[in-house]
Amino acid sequence: MKKKHVLRLLAAAVTMGMLAGTASCGNANQKTAQENPLAEEADSAQTEQEHESAEEVDMVFRGGTVITMLSEDDTDNTAVAVKDGEIVYVGDEEGIETYISDATEVIELDGQTLMPGFIDGHIHEPGNMMTEKKELILPEGQADLDVYKKELQSFIDANPDLPIYKASGMDLQAFPDNIADNEWMDELDTDKPVVIADVSSHGNLANKIALEMAGVTKESTPPDGGKIFFDEEGELTGYLSDAVSLLSTLPIIEYTEEDFSSAMKEFQELANSYGLTAIDSGGTIYETEDPNQYEVLSNMHSAGDLTLRINTTSWAGQPLEGKESDRLIKLLDDSQKYTSDFLQICQVKFSLDGVPEGATSALLEPYTKEAGQEEGYAGTQKATEEDLTAFVTAMNAAGYSVETHAMGDASVQRSMNAFEAASEANGGTPDGVINKIAHVNLLTTEDMTRMADEGVIAAMQPLWFYYDPFFSAQEESNLGKERFEQEYHIRDMIDEGIIITGSNDYPVTADFAPLHAIEAGATQQSPYEGEDDDPAYIRNPEQSATVYEMLQMYTVNAAYGAHMDDIVGTVEEGKKADFVILGDNPLTCDVKAISDITVEYTISDGRIVYQK
Template identity: 45%
Template sequence: MKTDDEVVSAVAAADGEIVFVGDDEGVQKYIGKDTKVIDLDGLYVLPGFIDGHNHGASHQLEKKFDLYLNETAPNQASYQKVMKDYREKYPDKKYILGHGLNLNAFENNSPAHGFIDEIIDDACVFIQDMSVHGCLLNKKAMDEIGLTKDTKAPDGGTIYTDGNGEPTGYLSDCFSLTAPLLAKVTHDAAQEKAAFKEFMKEMNSYGITAFQVPGGGFEDGLDIIREFAKSGKMTMRVSLGQFVDDLNADGAKKIVKVFDKNQSYNSDWCKVTLAKAIIDGVPEGKSALLIDPYDSAAGMPADYRGPVSATQDELNEMTAIIDKAGYQVEFHAMGDGAVNMALNAFEYALKHNGKRDARHQIAHATLMKDEDIPRMGDLNVIGAMQPMWFYYDPFFSPLEEKVFGKARFAKEYRIKDMLDAGIVMTGSIDYPITLEARPLTGIQAGATQCSPFDGEEDSADYLRNPDQAVTVLDMVKMYTVNGAFALEMDKQIGTIEVGKKADFVVLGQNILSCDVKDVANTGVLYTISDGRVVYTGKDKSVKAEPIQGA
């Protein structure tokens, strides 16, 4: 498939660029003695998939060096066994970082520090939950950062307490409090490079040839990308974002200086343009910002709407400063209150600075006011969406339904309405928040609003808002041309056109014409980056099943 949804039979590339798109006869003149020819024999070629919201190689580092719970059954006994084994393996570690804590393993979805203290009380242990917005500390870690009943949560954060007002050790969106602990857990340059190489290999196996990192590991990451690009090891293009630490004018000026300093890193492989700011938290942590109070089942005060990280005026000024400097702003916003604040900020920047091709984004946009959907389209704000969250999944959905209530839960992820409003959406999975990073599963989930996995695709237990289903082609665009637009790489990638980079994925069948419930079973046969085959698969079809730990 090339641009404008046109289907052709042949494509030729030289020196990493597409030089011909057309028919079999026309391509013959591009075939020489050193030309590598791949006879597709009816297979299907798409532009390389683009993951619009991916945290990069952090998962590879976590799994190899940290306390890793993602592949453990979500119950306290299993978690404690993993902790015991880890402590025996690393008896001298003074700071232990963990990942993948499933809140469903705890009564009322509320973990407390004693669960860790029973196993490890002589080292600081802090375990991020599956959203990474929440974190459980043991007593020693609490003491290390001075967490007491008198500690005030940072803006936008929540410190959970027991019936006596004492902190349980579970925090949501309190990154500034846990930062001193995180700083004690480091990985050396060799480990980071090995992890990035492994990450690219995994993503290539899914047909992914570009991705956007929404903040984190900025300057170290830039150096790795430059080194890999220079040595020919890069197999994915990347827009590398950076977090805005303080959501105000001072924070904006600081991030603009960082971006200005690093513009020399821009290349065919790298883009330095995205500033990431977090307005609210996550529904399951009861830290998403809502317009109306949480449901009573959330167990919060009657008027509780969730914390917020900044005032509207602060967000407005921050956004206007970054926008005027010519950079993109992406807001993490999951609650309808947070999305509304983000749109207010983008509207302010537009009025303050004038119209430009800004390509600002909202990540997740889980819940939106009815009137904010067309407004988001009118403001040309991109939605960085996660299609594997669209259906009724076994982890996030029950928790969201509980804290939001059934009626409000049913209004999440109105993808068809967003598409009809002209909102450009990208596809991703927020890896490694969810490990199921295959675009083909996301494409099927968005087109069916049901689970894409074998044995689940016909079950009503996984079906959610079928009226919001979109076409397979709509979903393909999220992972190709829309992704390129969001990365500001649309002149290079996203469609198969002469002059663009030779980034392709070859699939085992035409996913636009096959049964929509068979899209996720499609095999990736070749992934081609910059004209090089970087992944070769064996099977035209695969069994679609969750990646372990997803």
């Protein structure tokens, strides 16, 4: 079952020619395997001779279809050989024979499909695997205050020693007119603060005890980009959108490095079962300092426990002034000792605006009156253009990439202004720097062109593309029908030349199975049983991507965005053996059957990390 969507977007793809440059961290310039001149000069006779004297290998996959993702027409290969975690042969049945010995593990594909392992382009690891141990996750699909009260009281009774009760997954549909208030929380039997995050994680509902402890009053000023909600009498409702910093003095839930390591192992198991072999982090759900995060992940890799390659992300906080770039540059510089083939440490993220359903996305034109805001309200942003530009300029100059969270067209515009100005100030975008905008669901035609020209990646979420009547209705009401229909113009973005990566923004969207998102992006409708043939779930069908473009978003594009395209993202000799083996071929099966394809094996660095 799908979790209600709160943010939304997808990721698309461009031709391999646009991704030819290696996306290594910092200023390193390396050649990809595709650019090896020796490989290009080798003629068929040399290749045959090499195969005759080929070394025996660790693993062989044969008898299937190999989707290399080098081009849409590269479909003639049926076998792959792996030695020491790297691909040493891609070809046919005859050629693979010379690689097999008694010690070789031979996997018969029996017509199944082998392709590069999937890469999620924006995910908050380890997500609920961390928080579910000490925080309540409200039941999915039950937007009912009576259910919420019962679940919360049970959690409170079962955890008497917690200093604060936190929950997540609150659906605004549980409230009249989708406007959250805390009156019902007075019925909870507790004298401790209670804070509930909505599905988007951008909005929080605090009980009266929490507001009093944090000193939040009617006179409180929200942070830039945030909003405090009041009822018709001008009293606090307890709902804060992108203003959780007002509650920063409340007790926190402590998590240890052991908690993080355990949660990461659990998260990896689920990710591997979906065919994922790498992720581009949108920022961890982790309340300990970043250096500990990096050390834990590095230790997991040293112990052989890391089965996902990770492009990590460090959060940039408010206010976004010079001292924040100084802090992050030092943090990332000091953490380079943890880098490896499995761990990239070269990216920071700043949330520039909020979400349209919470009326905190920054828009170029005001929200509708149905959004319940003052006349002319268009949202606010969390940093001035000057501060954002200075921050991006400093981070890029130090060799580090910047990702902004920007859902409204005004925040996308400000992001692009900053990226362009930084490039000009630095004499061009430094080698190894890949800037991104996460979500980018609404943008102008001009900014589409600028994103393509500047090479700024759109990190998008395909399961937000179609019309979800439980959530899309609120967004349509806040934006108005015409502007609502301008969101997620994926076809236009691809045609303009924007590099899009695919993700589901877990745990904002609970389902992060790539095959579900790939189907959704190719159909622009729900991939779920009972919804996939219902016209009520279709949105902008003319904006569909092709299946191959969707596969690119989760392989070559995501590898590039994660600074890993020199080692993964395609199936070719010299790259790491990160594969997913599927029970059917997504390029040839019915597009509405893609979400039903089974993951048979997931291979990470030449290791079987999942088997159906």
